[in-house]
Amino acid sequence: MSDRPTLPPHIQQSLDRARRLEWWTLGWLVSIVAVMALVMGSSQAMQAAWIEDMLSLLPPILFLLAVHFEGKPASPAYPFGLDRLGSLCFLLAAGALTLMGGYLIYDALHVLIAQEHPTIGSVSLFGHEIWLGWLMMAALAYSVVPPVILGRKKRALAPELMDKVLFTDAEMNAADWKTGLAGIVGVIGIGFGIWWADALAAGVIGADILRDGLRALRISVAELLDGAPRELNSPEVSEAVAKIRAAVPVDRPVRVRETGRFLHVEIADDQDTTPSEAFQTKALSKDGWRIVNVTGPAPPDIRQDARRDED
Numbered sequence: 001m002s003d004r005p006t007l008p009p010h011i012q013q014s015l016d017r018a019r020r021l022e023w024w025t026l027g028w029l030v031s032i033v034a035v036m037a038l039v040m041g042s043s044q045a046m047q048a049a050w051i052e053d054m055l056s057l058l059p060p061i062l063f064l065l066a067v068h069f070e071g072k073p074a075s076p077a078y079p080f081g082l083d084r085l086g087s088l089c090f091l092l093a094a095g096a097l098t099l100m101g102g103y104l105i106y107d108a109l110h111v112l113i114a115q116e117h118p119t120i121g122s123v124s125l126f127g128h129e130i131w132l133g134w135l136m137m138a139a140l141a142y143s144v145v146p147p148v149i150l151g152r153k154k155r156a157l158a159p160e161l162m163d164k165v166l167f168t169d170a171e172m173n174a175a176d177w178k179t180g181l182a183g184i185v186g187v188i189g190i191g192f193g194i195w196w197a198d199a200l201a202a203g204v205i206g207a208d209i210l211r212d213g214l215r216a217l218r219i220s221v222a223e224l225l226d227g228a229p230r231e232l233n234s235p236e237v238s239e240a241v242a243k244i245r246a247a248v249p250v251d252r253p254v255r256v257r258e259t260g261r262f263l264h265v266e267i268a269d270d271q272d273t274t275p276s277e278a279f280q281t282k283a284l285s286k287d288g289w290r291i292v293n294v295t296g297p298a299p300p301d302i303r304q305d306a307r308r309d310e311d
Contacts (some may be wrong), residue, residue: 006125017157018154022154025146026061028147028150033053035143036050036130036140037050039135040136041162046140047107049143049179052176052179053176055096056176059168060094062165063165066085069082072244084258084260086163086260086261087165087220087223088307090165090220091124094219095170097172097175097209097212098210099213100175101207101210101212102213103207107199108200112196112203119165120133123135138189143176144181151173151176154167158250160235163260164219164223168216169207171212173216175212182202186199186202188285219231219234228256229241230258241256242284247279261290266268266294275292279291279294
């Protein structure tokens with residue numbers, strides 16, 4: 001399959017909306033990273049939140065790159081187009097999520113084992129001495145609001161677009177606000193002399209992020225290895241596979257693989273067929289647009305008549 005068909009209007013609109021959300025995300029994250037860097041001090045939870053916010057910049061950048069290049073036409077160097085770039089970006093986003101969780105757990109354990117006692121000093125502001133913890137909590141509260149709003153919007157769009165990079169980014173946004181709340185708890189703990197509260201909060205956040213990252217890694221590796229399509233938020237084989245097999249009215253082996261958000265169906269041999277809209281609708285109903293080609297001796301009701309399209 002050399003060229004990807006045009007996306008349905010409602011899918012294109014959702015994709016455009018997701019692109020705008022990612023640009024908003026980048027803008028907010030840059031401001032959050034700057035504010036956190038100014039007030040983080042020696043707090044373990046604050047440093048963890050800052051690093052997590054830095055890594056959170058990667059998924060929206062990867063999503064924007066994938067969307068930009070996936071629509072490019074095939075070339076002699078890339079005869080099958082660049083649809084698989086979405087799968088590669090998903091792997092990188094999953095890796096960032098896993099790396100973040102692993103680092104937070106390692107750093108928290110190091111502090112707990114070494115029994116480091118973090119302190120929060122004061123800062124002079126407008127001629128008054130103010131406990132830096134108040135500024136830390138204000139910065140953390142600021143870092144919570146945008147991810148909650150943007151993450152929910154992206155999580156609602158991800159299933160419609162079947163975009164795993166967008167879904168992973170929404171997971172990162174969820175990690176952002178969890179980090180912010182846990183960071184506030186850690187700073188309050190330091191204020192009351194509970195030295196381990198800071199590291200414990202960072203460790204709990206890290207464990208939650210690591211779990212999500214490892215799950216995403218399993219899905220992304222299966223996709224790059226041409227495994228059967230997986231569910232958006234689970235390494236289980238997608239229900240779309242069984243639906244497609246049931247829609248093929250021939251007694252031949254059917255194989256389905258995924259490249260980014262698109263599906264490729266192979267029937268027995270290597271003849272390439274553009275699927276008809278009737279077959280797309282029969283197989284996956286409103287998600288039929290995801291099937292971009294059928295390989296094999298497809299019957300007339302599956303095959304799209306190229307001459308009719310030219311008319």
